[in-house]
Amino acid sequence: PLIAVLPGDGIGPEVTREARRVLEALALGLDFAEAPVGGAAYLVTGRPLPQETLDLAKKADAVLFGAIGDPRFEALERRLRPEAALLGLRRELQLFANIRPATLFPALADASPLKPERVAGLDLVIVRELVGDVYFGEKGRRHDAEGLRQGFDIMSYNEAEVERIARVGFEMAKRRRKKLCSVDKANVLETSQLWRDVVNELATEYPEVQLTHMYVDNAAMQLVRAPAAFDVIVTGNLFGDILSDQASMCAGSIGMLPSASLRAWSGDNGMYEPIHGSAPDIAGTGKANPCAAILSAAMLLRHSLGNEDAAQTVEAAVAAALAAGARTADLGGSLSTTEMGDAVLRELA
Amino acid sequence: PLIAVLPGDGIGPEVTREARRVLEALALGLDFAEAPVGGAAYLVTGRPLPQETLDLAKKADAVLFGAIGDPRFEALERRLRPEAALLGLRRELQLFANIRPATLFPALADASPLKPERVAGLDLVIVRELVGDVYFGEKGRRHDAEGLRQGFDIMSYNEAEVERIARVGFEMAKRRRKKLCSVDKANVLETSQLWRDVVNELATEYPEVQLTHMYVDNAAMQLVRAPAAFDVIVTGNLFGDILSDQASMCAGSIGMLPSASLRAWSGDNGMYEPIHGSAPDIAGTGKANPCAAILSAAMLLRHSLGNEDAAQTVEAAVAAALAAGARTADLGGSLSTTEMGDAVLRELA
Ligand SMILES: CC(C)[C@H](C(=O)O)[C@@H](O)C(=O)O
Ligand SMILES: CC(C)[C@H](C(=O)O)[C@@H](O)C(=O)O
Numbered sequence: 001p002l003i004a005v006l007p008g009d010g011i012g013p014e015v016t017r018e019a020r021r022v023l024e025a026l027a028l029g030l031d032f033a034e035a036p037v038g039g040a041a042y043l044v045t046g047r048p049l050p051q052e053t054l055d056l057a058k059k060a061d062a063v064l065f066g067a068i069g070d071p072r073f074e075a076l077e078r079r080l081r082p083e084a085a086l087l088g089l090r091r092e093l094q095l096f097a098n099i100r101p102a103t104l105f106p107a108l109a110d111a112s113p114l115k116p117e118r119v120a121g122l123d124l125v126i127v128r129e130l131v132g133d134v135y136f137g138e139k140g141r142r143h144d145a146e147g148l149r150q151g152f153d154i155m156s157y158n159e160a161e162v163e164r165i166a167r168v169g170f171e172m173a174k175r176r177r178k179k180l181c182s183v184d185k186a187n188v189l190e191t192s193q194l195w196r197d198v199v200n201e202l203a204t205e206y207p208e209v210q211l212t213h214m215y216v217d218n219a220a221m222q223l224v225r226a227p228a229a230f231d232v233i234v235t236g237n238l239f240g241d242i243l244s245d246q247a248s249m250c251a252g253s254i255g256m257l258p259s260a261s262l263r264a265w266s267g268d269n270g271m272y273e274p275i276h277g278s279a280p281d282i283a284g285t286g287k288a289n290p291c292a293a294i295l296s297a298a299m300l301l302r303h304s305l306g307n308e309d310a311a312q313t314v315e316a317a318v319a320a321a322l323a324a325g326a327r328t329a330d331l332g333g334s335l336s337t338t339e340m341g342d343a344v345l346r347e348l349a
Numbered sequence: 350p351l352i353a354v355l356p357g358d359g360i361g362p363e364v365t366r367e368a369r370r371v372l373e374a375l376a377l378g379l380d381f382a383e384a385p386v387g388g389a390a391y392l393v394t395g396r397p398l399p400q401e402t403l404d405l406a407k408k409a410d411a412v413l414f415g416a417i418g419d420p421r422f423e424a425l426e427r428r429l430r431p432e433a434a435l436l437g438l439r440r441e442l443q444l445f446a447n448i449r450p451a452t453l454f455p456a457l458a459d460a461s462p463l464k465p466e467r468v469a470g471l472d473l474v475i476v477r478e479l480v481g482d483v484y485f486g487e488k489g490r491r492h493d494a495e496g497l498r499q500g501f502d503i504m505s506y507n508e509a510e511v512e513r514i515a516r517v518g519f520e521m522a523k524r525r526r527k528k529l530c531s532v533d534k535a536n537v538l539e540t541s542q543l544w545r546d547v548v549n550e551l552a553t554e555y556p557e558v559q560l561t562h563m564y565v566d567n568a569a570m571q572l573v574r575a576p577a578a579f580d581v582i583v584t585g586n587l588f589g590d591i592l593s594d595q596a597s598m599c600a601g602s603i604g605m606l607p608s609a610s611l612r613a614w615s616g617d618n619g620m621y622e623p624i625h626g627s628a629p630d631i632a633g634t635g636k637a638n639p640c641a642a643i644l645s646a647a648m649l650l651r652h653s654l655g656n657e658d659a660a661q662t663v664e665a666a667v668a669a670a671l672a673a674g675a676r677t678a679d680l681g682g683s684l685s686t687t688e689m690g691d692a693v694l695r696e697l698a
Contacts, residue, residue, distance in 0.1 A: 069536075083536045113467045113573050134483075134504055139539040148507040151543030155483055156501035158493050185587075187418075187432045190488040194500030217594040224462050224573065224598035238534075242591060245566040249573035 001305060003030050004060035006037040006053065006089075009082055010278025011288035011337075012066025013040075018290035018341030019064060019297040022317075025348055026301075026310055033060070037089075038068030038082035038278075048073075048085035054092055057271070062304035063089070064297060065273035071280055082278075090130050095261035095271055096161070097168045098128040098240065099299070102227075102247040102257060107322035111252035111331055114224070119250055124230040125172055126247060128240025129165040130261055132157055133191075135237045155191050157236065162198040169234030170206040171265055179231035181212050183219045183239055195236065216243070223247055248275055255289030255330040258296035260303050270304045272296040286336040289328040291318055294344055317347035350654060352379050353409035355386040355402065355438075358431055359627025360637035360686075361415025362389075367639035367690030368413060368646040371666075374697055375650075375659055382409070386438075387417030387431035387627075397422075397434035406438055406620070411653035413646060414438075414622035420629055431627075439479050444610035444620055445510070446517045447477040447589065448648070451576075451596040451606060456671040460601035460680055463573070468599055473579040474521060475596060477589025478514040479610055481506055482540075484586045504540050506585065511547040518583030519555040520614055528580035530561050532568045532588055544585065565592070572596055597624055604638030604679040607645035609652050619653045621645040635685040638677040640667055643693055666696035 005020060007013035023030055035041075035053040042048045048068070057063045068082040078084060089095070104112065104122040112119045137154030144150040166182070173180040182199045184192035196213055203211045214222065216239045222229070223243060227250045235243065248254045254276045261271045274292030282288060295318060302311035326343035327333020335343065354369060356362035372379055384390075384402040391397045397417070406412045417431040427433060438444070453461065453471040461468045486503030493499040515531070522529040531548045533541035545562055552560045563571070565588045571578070572592060576599045584592060597603045603625045610620040623641030631637060644667060651660035675692035676682020684692065 078542075081536070087537070113463050113575075115462060115464055118462045135537055137501075141539055141543060144507050146507075146509075148509055149543060149547075150505055150507040151538070151540040152486075152503060152505035153538045153540050154501060154503055156499055158495075158497040158499040160495075160497055185590075187430070188436070188484055189500070189502045190427075190490055191500040191502050193427075194490060194498060198498075217590045220569065220591045220595035221598045221603060224595060226462075239591075241534075241566045242569045242588075246569035246573060246595065249570045254570060 001030055001061040002059065003032050004056045004063045005032050005034045006057065006063060006065045007034065008038040008066040008068045008278065009040050009070045010067055010280045010283040012068065012278055014286065014288050014337045015274060015290040015293035016064060016066040018337060019293035021341055022294050022314060022344060022348065023297050025345055026313070028307070028310065037085045039070030039073050041085065042073060042080060042082065048080060048082050049088045054089070057089055057093060060269070062269065062300045063271040064300060065271050066293065067274065067276065067278040069278040069280070087135065089271060090261060091136065093269060093271065094131060094263045096129060096131045097165055097262045098130040099260045099262065100126040100128060100244040100257065100275055102126070102251045104251050105256065105319055105322050107319070108252040108256070108331065112250055114227070114250055118226065119228060121228045122251060124227065124247065125176070125232050126240055126244045127165065127169045127172060127232060127234040128244060129161065129235070129237050132161045133237035155189070157191050157195055159194065159198050162195050163202055166199045166202050166234055168265055169232055170202065170209050173209045173232040174206060177231040178208055179210050181214055181230060181233050183214050183216050183233055183235035183243065185216050186213070187215060219243060220246060223250065244275060253289065253330045255328065256291050256295070258292050258299050260299040262303060268304065270300065272300040286338065287329045288337045289330050290337050290341050294318055294341070313348065317344050320347040350379055350410040351408065352381050352649070353405045353412045354381050354383045355406065355412060355414045356383065357387040357415040357417045357627065358389050358419045359416055359629045359632040361417065361627055363635065363637050363686045364623060364639040364642035365413060365415040367686060368642035370690055371643050371663060371693060371697065372646050374694055375662070377656070377659065386434045388419030388422050390434065391422060391429060391431065397429060397431050398437045403438070403441055406442060410618065411649045412620040413649060414620050415642065416623065416625065416627040418627040418629070436484065438620060439610060440485065442618060442620065443480060443612045445478060445480045446514055446611045447479040448609040448611065449475040449477060449593040449606065449624055451475070451600045453600050454605065454668055454671050456668070457601040457605070457680065461599055463576070463599055467575065468577060470577045471600060473576065473596065474525070474581050475589055475593045476514065476518045476521060476581060476583040477593060478510065478584070478586050481510045482586035504538070506540050506544055508543065508547050511544050512551055515548045515551050515583055517614055518581055519551065519558050522558045522581040523555060526580040527557055528559050530563055530579060530582050532563050532565050532582055532584035532592065534565050535562070536564060568592060569595060572599065593624060602638065602679045604677065605640050605644070607641050607648050609648040611652060617653065619649065621649040635687065636678045637686045638679050639686050639690050643667055643690070662697065666693050669696040
C-alpha cells in the first residue's frame with residue numbers, strides 16, 4: 001500500500017517524521033511518497049495545495065498529514081492561505097467523517113487540568129462532520145443596505161449530509177458503550193432543527209443505541225463537568241471543531257490526540273492527522289510531542305489498512321512508553337520529539 | 350425606579366423570588382411589577398412574549414429575568430417556543446451587550462471540576478454580542494437543487510455591530526487588567542474576518558489595552574487549560590453562548606453565574622438574568638441555587654441603577670454566606686432555594 005506523507009508547516013514535519021519511523025519499523029511493506037502542503041507548499045509553488053499533492057493524496061491508500069498554519073501567510077487572500085489546503089483536501093477527497101477519540105492514558109491521569117476523579121475512565125469519541133456546515137457554504141464580504149461593510153457565511157445541511165454522518169455515529173456507538181449524544185443548537189438554528197429531525201429518523205434503525213440530544217452550550221459545560229459520562233458525540237463541522245479541541249484538553253494534552261478523516265465507514269483512502277496545529281511558537285525547537293502523530297498512524301493502520309493488530313501494537317507501545325515515564329515538555333517532561341519517538345520504538349521492538 | 354420582574358419557566362420563579370427579596374431588603378424604594386414570559390406566558394396567553402410583557406419591559410428601568418424553556422413546547426413552531434421570548438426581548442430592547450463575569454468565590458475553590466491551581470485567581474468577563482450573528486440572520490427550511498430537505502441560517506455582522514460590542518470589550522478591559530482577547534474563527538469565516546478587521550481598527554483608540562486574537566477552538570481549549578489567564582473576552586453571539594457556559598463551569602457551578610444584557614455602556618434599561626436555564630428536572634423541588642439570580646440583581650444595581658455600593662453589598666453578602674458554609678445541592682450542600690436566600694439575607698442585615 002502507498003502512504004502519502006504531507007508534513008506541512010511548523011511542527012508538522014517533526015512529528016510526522018516520528019510517525020513514519022513507527023510505521024516503517026512495523027515492516028509491513030508500505031511505500032511512502034512525500035509532498036508539500038500548506039505554507040510550505042505556497043513558498044515553493046505559490047499554492048497551498050499543488051495539483052501534484054492533491055493527485056498523490058487521491059492515488060494513495062491513505063494520507064498521513066502533519067499540520068498546517070503559518071502566521072506569515074495570514075494576510076493572503078483566503079484561497080492562498082495554508083488552511084485552504086486542509087479544507088481543500090477534506091472537500092476533494094470527500095472526507096466527511098472526522099473521528100476524534102479522546103482517551104486518557106492512565107499514566108497521564110495527572111496531566112489533565114481537570115480533577116482526576118472527573119476524568120477517570122474518560123473514553124469518548126467525537127464524530128465531526130467535515131465537509132459541510134458554515135465552513136463550506138457561500139461566504140463573502142459586501143456592503144449592506146446602509147453601505148456598511150458586512151461579512152457573511154451561510155450555514156446549512158441537507159438531509160443526506162446529516163444522515164451519512166449520523167450513521168457513522170450510530171455505527172460507532174453500536175460497537176462501543178451504545179450511547180450516542182447528538183449535539184446541536186436546535187433551539188435557535190434551522191440547520192440544527194433539520195439535523196435533529198434526521199438523527200431522530202435514523203434512530204429507528206438503531207434501537208440498541210441510546211440516543212440523546214444536547215444543545216452545544218450545554219455540551220461545552222458537560223465536557224468540563226463530567227466528560228467521562230460521554231461515549232460517542234456526533235455533531236456538525238463548526239461545533240465539532242470547538243468541542244473536540246475542548247475535549248482534548250480534558251485528556252491531558254492536545255499533543256496526545258489523533259484523528260481520522262474518512263469518506264466511508266470502511267475508511268478507504270482516509271487522512272490521518274494530529275488534532276493539534278502547526279504550533280509556530282515551538283517549531284524547530286524539537287519540543288513537539290509526536291504522540292498524536294504516532295497515534296494517527298495507528299488509526300491509519302486500523303481504518304485504511306484494516307490492520308487492527310498493528311494499530312493496537314502501536315497504541316500499546318505509546319502507552320508503555322508513557323508508563324515508563326517518557327514525557328515531552330507539554331506533559332511536564334524534557335524529552336525531545338525524536339527521543340519520544342525513540343521511546344515508542346523501543347517499546348515496539 | 351420600576352423593576353420589571355419576569356420569572357418565566359422551571360426554576361425561574363423560584364430563584365427570582367429570592368433575588369427580589371434581596372432587592373426589597375435593601376429598602377431602596379424600588380417598585381416591582383411582574384409579568385409572565387416563556388412557556389408560562391404561552392400557557393395563559395398563547396404567546397411566549399405577550400405585548401403587555403414587552404411593554405412593561407420597555408417601560409421599566411430594568412428587567413429582572415428568571416429563565417425560560419420547557420420541553421413540553423419544543424415541538425411548537427419556533428415563534429411560539431419559550432426561547433422566542435428571550436430572543437424577542439433581547440432584540441426589541443436592543444440589548445446588544447451581554448456581560449458574563451466568571452469569578453471564583455474563594456469558598457468554592459473546591460467546587461470546580463478543574464484543579465484548584467488552574468482556577469486560582471479566576472476572574473474573567475465574557476462580553477458576548479447578543480442581537481446579531483447566526484441567531485438573527487435569515488433562516489429556514491427548503492428543498493435544495495436535488496430535492497432534499499435542507500436547513501439554513503445566515504451568519505453575518507456589519508462593521509457597526511462589531512464596533513459597538515468591541516467598544517464595550519475595550520472599555521471593560523480598560524477598567525480591569527487591560528487585557529482583551531477577541532475570539533473568532535477568521536481562518537474559516539468571512540464574518541469573523543470582518544470582526545477581526547474592525548476590532549483591530551478600534552484598537553488604535555485603546556493603546557493602553559493589550560489586544561490578542563484567538564480562534565474559537567483554541568479558546569475552548571485555553572478555557573480548560575488556563576482560564577485564569579483571561580481578563581476580558583469579546584466575541585460574537587454564537588461563540589459567546591458556547592464559551593460562557595463552558596467558563597461558568599470552571600467557576601464551580603453554573604448556579605453561581607449572573608449576567609447583564611445592556612443596550613448601552615451606561616446600562617439604561619438593561620436585563621439581568623442567571624446564565625443557567627429553567628432546569629425542568631429540578632423545578633418545583635426547591636433545590637435550585639438562587640445565587641446566580643441574586644448576583645444578577647447586584648449587576649442590576651450596578652449597571653441600571655448606578656448604585657455600585659448596593660451592588661457590592663449584595664455580592665459581599667453572597668460571599669459571606671458561602672464562607673459561612675451555606676450550600677445548595679449543586680454546590681454539594683443541602684440548603685433549599687429559600688434557605689440559601691435566607692442565608693444571604695442574614696449576611697445583608
Ligand atoms: C485549521 C482549521 C481550518 C481547522 C478547522 O477549523 O477545521 C482546524 O482547527 C481543525 O480542527 O482541523
Ligand atoms: C435559550 C437560548 C436561546 C439562549 C441562547 O442561546 O442565547 C441561552 O442559551 C443563553 O445563553 O441565554
